[in-house]
Amino acid sequence: MWTERYPRRPMRRLVALVIVGLFALPAAAHAIALSTMKASWDKRERRMGSHAGAYVADLGTGRVLYSRNADKTLAPASNEKLLTTATALVRLGQDTTLDTIVRPAPDAVLQPDGTLAGDLIVVGAGDPSLDDVAMRDLVAQLRRAGIRRVTGAIVADESLFDNRRGSYDSGFGYDSDLGGELGALTWGHGRFDSRGPAFYAASRLRYFLKLGKVRVSSKVSVSPTATLDTPTLAIHQSPTIAELVSITNHPSDNFYAETLLKLLGARAGTGGSTAKGIVAAQEALRQLGVKAEMVDGSGLSRVDRVSPHQIVRLLAAMAGRGEGEAFRASLAAPGEWGTLEHRMTRTAARDHCRAKTGTLIGVSALSGYCFDLAGHTIVFSLLENGVCAVCVKKLEDQMVPMLARYEG
Structure with missing residues (x-):
């Protein structure tokens, strides 16, 4: 039973990409039922410990597919860049140049x-x-x-x-x-x-x-x-803000992220500082229906706090906006240049998932989008604190490909 439904709003201008993605599924990517997927995710989430949370929703049906510690606020590491880059696209405009x-x-x-x-x-x-x-x-x-x-x-x-x-x-x-x-x-x-x-x-x-x-x-x-x-x-x-956002997210560039945050404050007319940028970003997040505690733009700080549920709300909100395509495209993909270049390369996630990674000592995160077998957009967030980051990334890489095999 799920606790929340998301509006049925397909990502604009992504229909063609969905169709291409469906026909590109590898033969080995056999369908997986929701009950099987949930049991598998539960097993791996328990191994991650009590300071880990996950949330998954199907934007095609509005159904919440998985939830564990979903409202627990955790340090997101570089998943913080999702907040910064989304608000940069919304507030600065994806076609804006500097x-x-x-x-x-x-x-x-x-x-x-x-x-x-x-x-x-x-x-x-x-x-x-x-x-x-x-x-x-x-x-x-x-x-x-x-x-x-x-x-x-x-x-x-x-x-x-x-x-x-x-x-x-x-x-x-x-x-x-x-x-x-x-x-x-x-x-x-x-x-x-x-x-x-x-x-x-x-x-x-x-x-x-x-x-x-x-x-x-x-x-x-x-x-x-x-x-x-x-x-x-x-x-x-x-380059356009959309291109700068892509340069930020694909390799997880801290310098670009912190610069974009200051730019948010400067363009709001309140001052080009980190503090003023956070004020502008928080206002944009409120308009998107997202709550988070920000102290920087990159996620280098362990004081940053957000829950998996709120990250999924952000991903879902961006999917329904005109900037949604640029935002999704800014995320790394398995086997492509970026932080997922050497992850999930021989799984169903390749060509069907894009995500933002996050890593600090004791912290790992992975949040993003997948297309399932029904052609629906799946939004997900995995946040783990107090863990062996390298160890849980192996679990993340087992969990996310299941979303591309979900039969909807």
Whole structure:
């Protein structure tokens, strides 16, 4: 007997994918009855202990298929990224891009010979993907604008975000688990020197200006200039939010997740900080009917709390939205690049399930979507705390493929 029914709302634009998935089921993926699946899941859940929970629902019928400790709040590890990326898609818009802008200082003058007499300002937009390709793009545009020399400094404006460089657990200082320092203007996944990531990014722009035969001084600085109104000389657009979300979820990128959280606060107009991002994310989650305790965007903190039931509510809510396809596609799949590349590769889950993994010492999680034999979308969440993470992942990899074999 189930305790809750979910509305019958198929994932938009996924009908074709469902049909393809059904015909692609391997011959060995014989059907499994609900009673058999529940008994098998119960056996494995008991092995995971009392600090483990699971919840599974069929969006095609609205039926809850499995529930154990479903409302127990647990540390989700990187399943926290489901909350961050879902709210980023909803609040920022899946087709939105982030525009890194280069402009002259207000007192700078572009002379007929191509000399910019004054400072050149690069304004960060919170794009976590800035790299050498982006810098070359900006330099090419500056050359097309006629600039051949800059007499002043290359000024980095990172004022969209606060200056806290790490996540909650690091006291917002440098956090090696992020692989770089957070900021509104970063290059190379937050690479930095003693003067910070924005200074490093501006130095990188200076380097590519020199390579592009634009003469520059040796001066680089960091200063807020966002209120200054000067013409745009060059603009680099990031990948769309949907693409950034995919880059976040597939490999479980902590740096991208924490950057997206700050961006939520900045775009809400309340400030580009982790705290303000959480406020914006929580408001979006409330609108989706989801409750969770967030202290970061990546799940690095053990203070984060959410239940399997609430994660399934999130997955179900996103399935019925226009951003649902982008959200599902952002999750890793067995045998494909990402965190499931070497998991469940020879099971029915391959080509039929996508999920977000989560791992900390003593914590494991796996939540996502599967298509069953009836073509229904199954949403599931497995959260385990106080366990041998490597050990329970083997159990997860036995449980999830059963969902693709469920006969509906």
